[in-house]
Amino acid sequence: NAGVMQNPRHLVRRRGQEARLRCSPMKGHSHVYWYRQLPEEGLKFMVYLQKENIIDESGMPKERFSAEFPKEGPSILRIQQVVRGDSAAYFCASSLEGTGLSGNTIYFGEGSWLTVV
């Protein structure tokens, strides 16, 4: 999983500021997933993207959150006007193909820890 690169590892933002989290998938992977983890909890699915397309954003809050995976460059998870409740670890994962019958493993990055003060 060392191949999925996330930055920054730690980010502190004041309420109302914007947070941008970046994720470079493993080499050759074109499928990216974002998850959020609150302390002492499991991971909650947020969004699934392929290059230039959002496939499923059903787990992402309707307001203030957005994600993209451009043709060139990393995937970005953007949180506008952050609030204290946004404090969490945000994990990016990637896979060679989409999951499903093929049973592709998804590999995780080390996460980005967002603290809103």
Next chain:
Amino acid sequence: SQQGEEDPQALSIQEGENATMNCSYKTSINNLQWYRQNSGRGLVHLILIRSNEREKHSGRLRVTLDTSKKSSSLLITASRAADTASYFCATDASGTYKYIFGTGTRLKVLA
């Protein structure tokens, strides 16, 4: 919605003992995966088991899957202090492409 639930939530054992963690899920699946997470770190993939498989091994790890009971178990044999971590199961509901995680089992192996 919560797809996977691990049991127990916390487990404390002595080094050398075996650790068994269980995962139950609600809907039919294509695959089930187990991950380990050390405190403050990302998730490390352990084993993927497909819905048509019943058991898989990897080193000291043994995973079983019972689709009739919608449950899976992870057995760690001869545990070591370094196995101390949280363990999560993740399932992809049939017809979807996203993995849903349970709340995890926090394993503590005492030296």
